[in-house]
Amino acid sequence: MFTAKYMHIYSKEDKEQHSFTMQGSTRRTGIMTDVHRRFLQLLMTHGVLEEWDVKRLQKHCYKVHDCNAPVEKLEDFINNINSVLESLYIEIKKGVTEDDGRPIYALVNLATTPISKMASDFAENELDLFRKALELIIDSETGFASSTNILNMVDQLKGKKMRKKEAEQVLQKFVQSRWLTEKEGEFTLHTRAILEMEQHIRETYPDAVKMCNICHSLLIQGQSCETCGIRMHSPCVAKYFKSNAEPRCPNCNDYWPHDIPEVFDPDKDREAGLSKSNRKSLRSRQLL
Amino acid sequence: MLQKPRSRGRPSSQADRDWGRGGDSRASRSGVAEEAPSTSRGAGGSQEPRSASSQGARRAGASPAAGPRSQKQLELKVAELVQFLLIKDQKKIPIKRSDIVKHVLGDYRDLFPDLLRLAAERLQYVFGYKLVELEPKSSTYILINTLEPVEEDAEVRGDQGTPTTGLLMIVLGLIFMKGNTVKETEVWDFLRRLGVFPTKKHLIFGDPKKLITEDFVRQRYLEYRRIPHTDPVDYELQWGPRTSLETSKMKVLKFVAKVHNQDPKDWPAQYCEALAEEEDRARPQASAPAASS
Numbered sequence: 001m002f003t004a005k006y007m008h009i010y011s012k013e014d015k016e017q018h019s020f021t022m023q024g025s026t027r028r029t030g031i032m033t034d035v036h037r038r039f040l041q042l043l044m045t046h047g048v049l050e051e052w053d054v055k056r057l058q059k060h061c062y063k064v065h066d067c068n069a070p071v072e073k074l075e076d077f078i079n080n081i082n083s084v085l086e087s088l089y090i091e092i093k094k095g096v097t098e099d100d101g102r103p104i105y106a107l108v109n110l111a112t113t114p115i116s117k118m119a120s121d122f123a124e125n126e127l128d129l130f131r132k133a134l135e136l137i138i139d140s141e142t143g144f145a146s147s148t149n150i151l152n153m154v155d156q157l158k159g160k161k162m163r164k165k166e167a168e169q170v171l172q173k174f175v176q177s178r179w180l181t182e183k184e185g186e187f188t189l190h191t192r193a194i195l196e197m198e199q200h201i202r203e204t205y206p207d208a209v210k211m212c213n214i215c216h217s218l219l220i221q222g223q224s225c226e227t228c229g230i231r232m233h234s235p236c237v238a239k240y241f242k243s244n245a246e247p248r249c250p251n252c253n254d255y256w257p258h259d260i261p262e263v264f265d266p267d268k269d270r271e272a273g274l275s276k277s278n279r280k281s282l283r284s285r286q287l288l
Numbered sequence: 289m290l291q292k293p294r295s296r297g298r299p300s301s302q303a304d305r306d307w308g309r310g311g312d313s314r315a316s317r318s319g320v321a322e323e324a325p326s327t328s329r330g331a332g333g334s335q336e337p338r339s340a341s342s343q344g345a346r347r348a349g350a351s352p353a354a355g356p357r358s359q360k361q362l363e364l365k366v367a368e369l370v371q372f373l374l375i376k377d378q379k380k381i382p383i384k385r386s387d388i389v390k391h392v393l394g395d396y397r398d399l400f401p402d403l404l405r406l407a408a409e410r411l412q413y414v415f416g417y418k419l420v421e422l423e424p425k426s427s428t429y430i431l432i433n434t435l436e437p438v439e440e441d442a443e444v445r446g447d448q449g450t451p452t453t454g455l456l457m458i459v460l461g462l463i464f465m466k467g468n469t470v471k472e473t474e475v476w477d478f479l480r481r482l483g484v485f486p487t488k489k490h491l492i493f494g495d496p497k498k499l500i501t502e503d504f505v506r507q508r509y510l511e512y513r514r515i516p517h518t519d520p521v522d523y524e525l526q527w528g529p530r531t532s533l534e535t536s537k538m539k540v541l542k543f544v545a546k547v548h549n550q551d552p553k554d555w556p557a558q559y560c561e562a563l564a565e566e567e568d569r570a571r572p573q574a575s576a577p578a579a580s581s
C-alpha cells in the first residue's frame with residue numbers, strides 16, 4: 001500500500017479547506033465538489049475553450065456526478081471555482097478573440113510569469129525565439145509578425161544555435177501549444193496567451209504596448225483612428241458603433257474610417273457552423 | 289529593440305529558484321516579501337469585480353507569520369508548488385524531492401514537509417488529485433486522479449484518450465497474465481501479431497521500442513531489467529510502482545477479458561490473485577485513521 005507518511009493527506013475532510021491559505025479572509029470561498037473537480041481537470045487538459053464547449057463540459061460533469069441537480073449558471077459556477085482557485089494564484093479567465101469577439105475561457109496562471117511557465121516546455125533558444133516574435137508582434141502596426149521577419153532573428157538567439165528550418169518548426173510548436181496563432185504566414189498572439197500574458201507584456205514593454213480605448217485592456221490587433229491614433233479592438237468597435245450610421249472617433253470626434261464589424265452572435269455563429277473548424281483546432285492539444 | 293533588462297543580468301542564485309531554464313518568476317525577481325500577491329495583477333484583464341489588493345493586505349495582516357516568513361509568502365510558495373506539481377504531472381514523469389527543492393522551494397527547503405502537505409491538501413480538494421510517494425522513502429512523487437475516468441470524458445475532450453494508454457494496457461495485461469514477469473522477446477512476439485514492431489516506426493506509437501522500454505519505464509509504469517547470464521542478452525519487464533498506484537490487477541484483468549470478449553473468471557488463477565490484491569488493499573485503508581500532524 002501507499003506509504004504511511006502521506007496517509008494523512010488522503011483523508012483530509014473537505015471542510016478543512018480554510019486551514020491555511022484562507023486564514024483571516026472574510027471573503028466567502030466556494031465549495032468544491034467532484035463536479036467542479038472534473039470540470040477543472042478537463043479544462044486543464046484543454047487550457048482554453050470556447051464558451052459553447054465550456055457549457056457542454058459543465059453539463060457533462062453534472063451528468064457524471066450529479067444527475068438530478070440543476071446545472072448552475074455558468075458565470076456563478078466559474079465564480080465559485082475562481083474563489084477557491086484564488087489562493088492558488090490560478091484563475092479561469094473569460095476573454096474574447098480580438099478578431100471576431102468569440103468568447104473563450106482559459107485557465108491562467110498568475111503565480112509565475114508565462115515565460116517561466118513556458119520554460120519547462122521549451123529550450124532557451126526556443127524561448128528567446130518566442131520573445132523575439134512577441135516583440136515583433138507588439139511593435140507592429142497590425143499586430144502580426146511575418147514568419148520571414150521572425151526567422152531573420154535566428155542568428156541573434158540566446159542559447160544553442162538554431163537554423164531557420166528548425167525555427168519554423170518551433171514556431172509551429174508555439175501554434176500547437178496556443179501561444180501563437182498563424183494566418184497566411186503571419187503570426188500573432190493566441191487569445192489564450194493574451195489572457196495569460198497581459199500583465200507581463202504591460203510590465204515588460206511599457207512603451208510599446210497599445211491599449212484599447214474602449215475596454216482599456218491590452219490590444220494586439222484592432223482598428224485605429226487615422227487622426228488621433230487611438231485604438232480599439234474590432235469587437236469593441238462593433239459594440240461601440242452598433243447601429244450607428246455615422247461612427248465618429250470617441251477621442252477626437254473625427255470620422256471613423258474603417259468598416260464596422262458585426263457584433264458576435266453565438267446563435268448565428270453556430271448555425272453557420274463557422275465555429276466548427278475552430279473548435280476542433282482548439283481541442284486538439286492539451287496544455288495547462 | 290525592446291529587450292527585457294531583467295532576464296539577463298540576474299544573479300544565478302535567484303535564477304536557481306525559478307522554475308525553469310529561462311525562468312523569470314515574479315517571486316524571485318524582487319523577493320516575495322515586498323511583492324503584492326499576483327492576484328492583484330489582473331487589473332486590466334479580469335472581469336472579476338473583486339478587489340484583490342485590499343484582500344491580500346487583509347489576509348497578510350490578519351494572520352501571524354509562521355516563523356520568519358509571512359502567511360502571504362507561504363501561500364505563494366504553496367501555490368507555486370501546486371502549479372509545479374500539476375505541470376510536471378502532465379508529462380507523467382515522477383517528481384523528485386530534489387527538483388521540488390531546486391525549482392520551487394529554494395530558501396524554504398526547511399519547510400518541505402509542511403509545504404508539501406499543504407500542496408497535497410489543495411491538490412486533493414481543488415483538483416481531485418492525490419499526491420503519493422511512488423515507493424516508500426523514494427522521495428519521488430506522483431499525482432493519482434481520485435475521479436474515476438468515464439468514457440465520455442474523452443468525447444468531451446474531443447480525443448480518443450491517450451492512444452499510448454492502449455498499448456500500455458496491452459503490455460500490463462501481458463505481464464500479469466504471464467505471472468507478473470515477461471521477457472522482452474515475448475512482448476515483441478506478442479505485439480508483432482498486433483502489427484507493432486520494435487524497430488518499425490508506428491503510425492500512432494511512433495517508436496514502440498522507445499515507448500515501452502524508455503518512456504513507460506521513466507514514467508514508472510514498467511520496470512525493465514536485464515536478465516543475468518543470458519546470451520544473447522535479454523531483458524524482462526514487470527509492473528512499475530506507478531501502475532500499482534494508478535490501477536489494479538482486477539482492472540487490468542477486466543481489460544484483458546474485455547479484449548478477448550470473455551469473463552475475468554475464465555482465468556481462475558489470475559482472478560484469485562486480483563481478488564486477493566483487492567482484499568489486501570481494502571484492509572489497511574479501513575484501519576488507517578486520518579492522522580493529523
Ligand SMILES: [Zn+2]
Nearest residue numbers: 212215233236
Ligand atoms: Zn477593447
Ligand SMILES: [Zn+2]
Nearest residue numbers: 225228249252
Ligand atoms: Zn481620433
